[in-house]
């Protein structure tokens with residue numbers, strides 16, 4: 001990371017910078033203690049208003065392979081494959097986690113996309129979080145709760161791959177040029193695994209735009 005904030009973070013033995021070129025990605029295992037992370041998993045699973053949306057891709061309707069929901073400040077509207085995601089108001093837990101993620105990443109967030117992968121057949125296709133409403137070189141803080149899943153990065157130009165196991169209670173921070181040069185996603189797995197909730201905290205800088213998550 002270029003900024004002294006990240007240099008400072010990297011002095012800590014429990015913060016790792018991923019060995020990726022054209023990217024600034026740091027990984028903090030056990031950012032939340034396991035017990036706390038489990039409490040959050042259950043609380044969020046039962047209290048957030050989850051939905052499994054249908055999106056239109058190349059003229060065909062598809063059920064997205066996970067549950068999701070969008071929370072944030074009232075202006076932080078997100079448009080997503082034809083869906084208008086108007087944020088629900090912050091819950092107490094999301095607000096507390098947002099503040100902790102802001103301190104950990106030295107960034108401001110006004111919204112969070114929550115994804116619930118209930119089993120191994122739930123996934124997210126390769127994409128970059130590079131929508132215009134996220135602004136240039138966005139910092140995105142991604143908290144993982146529940147079953148560990150492999151997070152895959154693929155370089156857009158040279159096709160280099162890098163993967164990182166996102167553990168229960170871990171925080172992954174993507175910043176700088178990461179979204180310009182890399183895609184990321186989560187494959188399905190046939191392993192019998194439990195559920196995982198992921199929260200990606202973001203800062204929406206324009207009210208309307210489009211995205212292409214699959």
Ligand SMILES: O=C(O)CCC(=O)C(=O)O
Nearest residue numbers: 113115124129142198200
């Ligand atoms: O579930 C994850 O770890 C990643 C989610 C993601 O990439 C996104 O919400 O844009």
Ligand SMILES: [Fe+2]
Nearest residue numbers: 127128129184
């Ligand atoms: Fe993403």
